[in-house]
Amino acid sequence: MTGAGTAIRVQPGAALRGTVSVPGDKSLSHRALILGALAEGASHVRGWLPAGDTLATLRCVQALGIAVERADATTLTVRGRGLGGLQAPAAPLNCVNAGTAIRLLAGVLAGQPFASTLDGSEQLRRRPMRRITEPLRQMGAQIADTEGHAPLHIRPATLRGMVHRLPIASAQVKSGILLAGLFADGPTTVSEPGPARDHTERMLRAMSAQLVVDGFRVTLTPGAPLRPLDLTVPGDPSSAAFLAAAALLVPGSEVVLRGVCLNPRRLGMYELLRRQGARISWSQTGLAGGEPVGDLTVCSSEVRPFRVDAPQVPSMIDELPLVALLASQANGRSEISGAAELRTKESDRLACVARGLRLLGVLVEERPDGLVIDGSARLAAPALPLASAGDHRMAMTWAVAGLIAEGNLLLDGAGSVAVSYPGFFADLRALGARVEGFEGGGGGSDERG
Numbered sequence: 001m002t003g004a005g006t007a008i009r010v011q012p013g014a015a016l017r018g019t020v021s022v023p024g025d026k027s028l029s030h031r032a033l034i035l036g037a038l039a040e041g042a043s044h045v046r047g048w049l050p051a052g053d054t055l056a057t058l059r060c061v062q063a064l065g066i067a068v069e070r071a072d073a074t075t076l077t078v079r080g081r082g083l084g085g086l087q088a089p090a091a092p093l094n095c096v097n098a099g100t101a102i103r104l105l106a107g108v109l110a111g112q113p114f115a116s117t118l119d120g121s122e123q124l125r126r127r128p129m130r131r132i133t134e135p136l137r138q139m140g141a142q143i144a145d146t147e148g149h150a151p152l153h154i155r156p157a158t159l160r161g162m163v164h165r166l167p168i169a170s171a172q173v174k175s176g177i178l179l180a181g182l183f184a185d186g187p188t189t190v191s192e193p194g195p196a197r198d199h200t201e202r203m204l205r206a207m208s209a210q211l212v213v214d215g216f217r218v219t220l221t222p223g224a225p226l227r228p229l230d231l232t233v234p235g236d237p238s239s240a241a242f243l244a245a246a247a248l249l250v251p252g253s254e255v256v257l258r259g260v261c262l263n264p265r266r267l268g269m270y271e272l273l274r275r276q277g278a279r280i281s282w283s284q285t286g287l288a289g290g291e292p293v294g295d296l297t298v299c300s301s302e303v304r305p306f307r308v309d310a311p312q313v314p315s316m317i318d319e320l321p322l323v324a325l326l327a328s329q330a331n332g333r334s335e336i337s338g339a340a341e342l343r344t345k346e347s348d349r350l351a352c353v354a355r356g357l358r359l360l361g362v363l364v365e366e367r368p369d370g371l372v373i374d375g376s377a378r379l380a381a382p383a384l385p386l387a388s389a390g391d392h393r394m395a396m397t398w399a400v401a402g403l404i405a406e407g408n409l410l411l412d413g414a415g416s417v418a419v420s421y422p423g424f425f426a427d428l429r430a431l432g433a434r435v436e437g438f439e440g441g442g443g444g445s446d447e448r449g
Contacts, residue, residue, distance in 0.1 A: 008414035010402025013434035015252030024049040024233035036078030043229035053098035088114035107176035110141035111183025119151035161186030171197035202290035234261035238318040247298040268315025310338025330375035337370035347389035381407035388413035
């Protein structure tokens with residue numbers, strides 16, 4: 001795989017055609033490890049994502065005394081030790097860049113009879129943590145953040161069940177609280193202002209947890225042991241989105257994306273684009289761990305301008321940089337608002353998107369919580385490399401832009417894609433894209449043609 005600082009060259013070329021199986025869903029891969037560690041017995045996980053963030057979670061789980069056997073890169077057996085089986089780590093747990101890992105593990109560790117510390121990279125240390133530490137403290141957790149950031153220092157505590165009303169919909173915060181609720185003295189309820197990802201709830205129910213979901217209100221009652229998982233992780237719809245966008249933008253393209261997670265709370269981008277004229281269709285073929293799974297078919301098509309407001313943001317939070325790129329090609333003005341959360345990701349994604357689109361020749365206004373983009377722009381590759389800011393989503397967004405930009409687009413920091421989609425450039429090239437400067441292999445594709 002390319003290094004984080006490696007430059008990739010992307011050029012316009014022929015139509016993209018073929019069939020791809022994108023790598024396993026990152027959110028589900030994190031949760032399979034963490035919940036598998038808390039199960040009573042061995043969980044069998046296939047299609048797991050072996051990427052930077054999930055490997056950090058794997059090492060953290062192992063440091064807590066959980067044996068994880070790997071038959072191959074994507075097939076795991078997690079030897080769960082039950083809710084009382086974790087062991088004190090010998091050193092601080094290094095979550096590297098994984099925001100999901102640190103926030104979910106904070107919930108798990110808040111109720112343990114031993115002390116622990118959660119830390120990560122300088123990038124992770126810039127991300128806000130009080131959104132999870134404050135509700136955990138309300139449950140009785142003895143958890144200290146560092147001026148609102150990692151490292152987090154956790155001491156043994158007795159947790160009490162509570163009702164939490166989240167100010168913004170956040171799957172990571174909701175999940176951290178629910179996982180702490182497994183160790184509380186009574187029911188824990190989380191109420192959200194709108195829909196966020198519900199992977200934790202679905203997986204907990206598949207493991208026989210006592211869980212009640214009523215709209216945007218989730219109640220977990222502790223006491224029931226967790227049944228081990230037998231899970232084939234479906235493909236990640238956020239990773240699939242970059243290939244889907246490429247197929248929409250490059251004339252004459254038709255791409256099929258196999259075995260993708262079709263959770264309705266993950267399809268916001270696809271629903272939006274289909275309403276605005278995109279030729280996107282999907283069909284369910286099965287279930288995995290309570291998640292609907294199926295195939296996506298995407299054909300090149302023009303998209304009408306659109307507006308994304310705060311209630312829509314959680315369903316496409318990871319895809320919004322890509323949505324902004326697609327807006328640049330719509331015939332008119334598009335607006336994204338209510339997306340201030342993007343400023344707290346691996347990079348300040350609003351600032352990065354605005355800066356990158358301007359370098360490509362797009363008229364864009366950056367606002368505190370969003371962007372206004374004038375479409376029908378004719379993209380032109382800048383003379384200097386376009387920087388990814390060490391952010392995997394930005395790197396993939398600019399790679400897609402290079403497929404339609406005049407000239408040769410140089411992308412700096414391309415190796416950051418290893419955080420979520422190590423084989424991205426290999427898969428893109430297998431579909432017919434002109435991509436140079438990476439080591440082949442590592443793709444998640446099959447049946448290309």
